[in-house]
Amino acid sequence: MKRRLFFVVTLLAGWNLLSGQSLPDRKETLKTLVKVNDCFMKKYADYTQPSYVGKFRPSNIWTRGVYYEGLMALHTIYPRSDYYDYAYDWADFHKWGLRDGNTTRNADDHCCGQTYIELYKICPGPVKIKNIKAAMDMLVNTPQVDDWTWIDAIQMGMPVLAQLGKVTGEQKYYDKMWQMYACSRNKIGKGLFNEKEGLWWRDANFVPPYKEPNGKNCYWSRGNGWVYTALVRVLNEIPMDEVHRADYKADFLAMSKALKACQRTDGFWNVSLHDESNYGGKETSGTTLFIYGMAWGVRNGLLDKKEYMPVIVKAWNAVVKEAVRSNGSLGYVQGSGKEPKDSQPVTYKSVPDFEDYGVGCFLLAGTEVYKLD
Template sequence: MKKKKIVALFLLFTLNLGNAFAQTVPDQKETLKTTMLVNDYFMKKYADCTTPTYVGKLRSSNLWTRAVYYEGLMELHKIYPREDYYDYAYTWASFHKWSPRYGNTTRNADDQCCGQTYIDLYNICPSPEKIKNIKITMDMLVNTQQNDDWSWIDAIQMGMPILAKLGNTYKEQKYFNKMWDMYSYSRNKHGVNGLYNAKEGLWWRDKDFVPPYKEPNGANCYWSRGNGWVYAALVRVMNEIPANETHRQDYMNDFLAMSKALKKCQREDGFWNASLLDPSNFGGKETSGTSLFVYGMAWGINNGYLNRAEYLPIVVKAWNAMVKDAVHPNGFLGYVQGTGKEPKDGQPVTYDHAPDFEDYGIGCFILAGTEVYKLK
């Protein structure tokens, strides 16, 4: 009898623990509602998606900041396929003639980034003009021996998923091979011995930040959003490549190492600082990097690569913090660091201050929302 009571109590405890654990997952409807609120704020404010941006000078609206927004929009369209989402992306891509910024000969990943959305639109409704130009551009990379284009880690997110998407769309290994050649060059050769520090599981933004450069507290300088770009790129690549792709496990190993490192430096309030290891150097809430980390960790949980019990509390804490502290009632997104390449750039970062470009921060947040939405 005593043994039966113990077993019953254990089962009851396990059930209650499971229920309590399940309740930590953000409400799916509320997550979608918040994600749509932030997106709709952007679509209303920038109703004409063909209008050039103006920050100091006019820039074509297929620049990288806008392209990142459309990455988020296309993921939102996958979970909630509203016609106006598709039309907004299609109109933008068509206006730019389905071309990279500055044309088909650019080797700059920032100018290629828009191609991610072109390929997504092509895969919804294939027609040759949608994919022709971005394929020409990436074939140029594939057909040359140069591998050092991604000399800053942001470029990994801007360009690498395009190669993965083309490889998946055309079922051609050459895109996967080139992707690895370029990624591994950035990882292991740029700077002194590469921009990735395997000992700490984090990335220096570019050669200017490898040692002896240090943060004021003596730590290595790991910029939050820069690491977020790599983290998101790994997710977007692994979403495309087959399970038996030669370097899939290499990408997974880096993803897991980064996850472990990022877990250690989350702030108590759920956000991450702009400087991951030095909270004294322009410390405070920062939404763009936090969004990218939530996106990656939620994806890892959803696909069984990250331990749910270990990482779900991190994701939930970060998502709830952003929803509570960064999202305005009208959908404006606060605490987004402006453009730059290190913690001091794009300041101030506050609840009310708008960054120089709003689009990429919103894109990052939408990416996060789409993966949090999938949590069960």
């Protein structure tokens, strides 16, 4: 009996070794997250400095907003005071405001509000959410619902409405959120979500008859990652009995299935999900957003652990091994754009035009991986 048990244990251990289907120790995951984040904070120690890519942009634009989403996630598992200060001082420098003021309908301007609200949750103070609330109230009190014409906007803006609904207890934010999401999903470009394939066209310009070089539909990796992340962040905020929770959940599950099917054998995803010949190769930002969503789904019981853990493990181990450089910076991050051809080539050594959102995506993913059992 003992001999048989030893054989089984040895066999399983050997299988795990060969398959590589195991996550690193939590301490190692945290060490990697700290390394990547510290590299960024050191390089961009002056959070007041604008970005310059063709023109100057203030540091509360969407790219930096996504970074701070990741930092606040890291802070939940490793609450270092300098992390909090880096976020708080950035928000305070911008007077808890939006790039183009409280009347902007541009979701890219709203993204910073996600961090303002998270900081408000830690230590409530009306000034922290005054401006983002005013901007969302403007959306709520005007009839337009077609502002999110590109799917990136769903991640930049939709979680803000979910967060405000939770902190205020007011249904109006949930209602407007659904109206705007449904418009992007079902009406813009005759519907940017392809229910049949479980993936999203980036905007109306990519809806058929537009095709990839191989004749398939064009599904941009990071764009789909933005929607996937938005669904996670919304499901994490809204009540269990919210009227449209089942709709968001259904889309999350459909996307999970579709994304699982197009993972590369090395663990990454291509920039073009259905055409590996169109600027194929490893890409970190989309990959980490998919890790984030799947890890959250497994941890919250929406995704089957046996089915999705191998996908998560393969992806996370690949990113840590192949994309994290020795100094903590990230390789294989596609720069800003809207389709596979933008900001190419994407290589281990290439530096994207904006480094912040790639780090934010990585921190979101790693934090959820850290929380897995």
